[in-house]
Amino acid sequence: MLPAGVIYRRNQSVYCCVNQFRKIVYVWLLLAAVLAASAGAQPAAAEATNEVVAAANSHPAAAVEPLVPMVAPTLFHLFGIAWLPVTNSMICTWLVAALIIGIVRLTTGKLSEIPGQGQNVMEAMVEGWEGLMSNVLDPKVVKWVFPFGTTYFIFIVICNFTDLLPGVGSIGWVHEKTGPFLSVPHVELPFLRPPTSDVNLTLAMASVFFVMCLYWAVRYNGFWGLIKHTFGIKVEANKYAYLPLLLLFIFIGVMESFSILFIRPVALALRLYGNIFGGETMLTMAMSQKSALLAVLLALPGYFFETVVCLLQAFVFAMLSVAFVGTMCTHSDEEHGH
Amino acid sequence: MLAEIHADEVRIGLAFGGAAIGIGIAAAGGVMAIGRNPGAFGKVFTTMLIGMALAEGLAILAWIVAK
Numbered sequence: 001m002l003p004a005g006v007i008y009r010r011n012q013s014v015y016c017c018v019n020q021f022r023k024i025v026y027v028w029l030l031l032a033a034v035l036a037a038s039a040g041a042q043p044a045a046a047e048a049t050n051e052v053v054a055a056a057n058s059h060p061a062a063a064v065e066p067l068v069p070m071v072a073p074t075l076f077h078l079f080g081i082a083w084l085p086v087t088n089s090m091i092c093t094w095l096v097a098a099l100i101i102g103i104v105r106l107t108t109g110k111l112s113e114i115p116g117q118g119q120n121v122m123e124a125m126v127e128g129w130e131g132l133m134s135n136v137l138d139p140k141v142v143k144w145v146f147p148f149g150t151t152y153f154i155f156i157v158i159c160n161f162t163d164l165l166p167g168v169g170s171i172g173w174v175h176e177k178t179g180p181f182l183s184v185p186h187v188e189l190p191f192l193r194p195p196t197s198d199v200n201l202t203l204a205m206a207s208v209f210f211v212m213c214l215y216w217a218v219r220y221n222g223f224w225g226l227i228k229h230t231f232g233i234k235v236e237a238n239k240y241a242y243l244p245l246l247l248l249f250i251f252i253g254v255m256e257s258f259s260i261l262f263i264r265p266v267a268l269a270l271r272l273y274g275n276i277f278g279g280e281t282m283l284t285m286a287m288s289q290k291s292a293l294l295a296v297l298l299a300l301p302g303y304f305f306e307t308v309v310c311l312l313q314a315f316v317f318a319m320l321s322v323a324f325v326g327t328m329c330t331h332s333d334e335e336h337g338h
Numbered sequence: 339m340l341a342e343i344h345a346d347e348v349r350i351g352l353a354f355g356g357a358a359i360g361i362g363i364a365a366a367g368g369v370m371a372i373g374r375n376p377g378a379f380g381k382v383f384t385t386m387l388i389g390m391a392l393a394e395g396l397a398i399l400a401w402i403v404a405k
Contacts, residue, residue, distance in 0.1 A: 028355075031355075132380075135379070135380025135381075135383075135384075136380055136384050259392070259395070263392075263395040263396075263398075263399065264391070264395070266395075266398065266399075266402070267391060267394060267395035267398045267399075268391075270398045270401070270402075271394060271398065274398075316387070319387060320387055320388075320391055323384045323387050323388055323391075324388075326384060327388065
């Protein structure tokens with residue numbers, strides 16, 4: 001018998017959810033009404049849009065280009081070979097990698113019983129991640145996944161924080177000089193660009209995760225074990241309920257394998273890319289304002305927001321990879337033990 | 339301002355709005371659960387993250403399809 005307070009609280013939380021849901025429905029209705037109203041006003045506005053489009057078509061240079069290009073622009077070609085382009089985000093990646101290697105070498109080159117400052121920080125980080133992962137994974141799987149997840153976190157968090165550094169995205173080539181003494185309102189080809197705001201890097205990291213995730217899943221379950229884990233029945237059933245349940249779980253398995261093979265890696269890559277690219281665009285937009293006061297007023301909250309987003313997205317990328325491995329490397333008959 | 343909105347952008351915006359609502363509900367549920375039972379942090383947090391990822395994954399899927 002539960003104490004009355006618990007039941008009361010539970011009811012209240014259910015009520016709270018329902019209440020929130022009603023609010024959400026109202027917001028969506030309002031949004032739909034606004035959209036319908038704007039659709040009604042569309043014919044009048046359509047002519048104006050057409051004119052704009054026609055103007056853009058007749059002058060290709062006047063077409064609206066995004067402030068930060070979606071794909072990292074090429075700075076130069078390695079050894080002058082056409083298929084070895086070096087983009088500005090690649091240079092930033094190399095700098096970040098050199099920084100990480102340097103710091104780790106410096107702080108953990110000579111390990112001592114009584115840790116110094118640098119070694120202390122490294123040990124705290126490693127132990128923290130080990131604890132976080134052992135919450136989610138088997139001890140055996142933690143040993144495999146730990147270097148992978150922690151490296152991703154450290155690398156991504158430093159890559160993301162380059163977004164906030166002065167000089168990244170704001171020093172580079174322009175076609176014509178417009179401002180006084182080396183200053184321009186907007187740099188067209190910056191020397192450095194946050195590595196994670198280029199989809200190539202995030203897709204590459206997600207591909208490595210995808211391959212390693214399948215490898216660990218096969219190593220943990222065995223090949224047929226993995227098939228059984230994905231498509232098999234996960235509840236106890238008597239012989240009458242067995243066939244419909246089998247069909248149901250095979251259907252669930254098909255959806256799950258679609259998620260594992262396609263949605264998970266793509267969403268992992270595009271989430272990180274979208275967040276950092278969006279942040280970079282927002283900051284560039286704010287800093288390219290003509291009036292300095294407006295630029296500061298727009299950019300300051302943007303910088304606060306981006307600091308949080310950078311840390312959080314790195315954490316989410318690493319933690320989600322670990323959690324995805326965790327969903328594939330669990331014993332499905334865990335419940336039989338108790 | 340409204341005249342510049344294209345159908346694709348509205349679709350993407352609606353998809354991400356739905357995902358945002360889903361993620362918000364998942365986070366609220368997760369915080370409530372962890373507040374009630376802090377010992378279950380690991381399990382609740384993982385499940386919450388996976389739920390959020392699924393919600394966001396669909397939005398990203400809609401983004402890819404609409405682009």
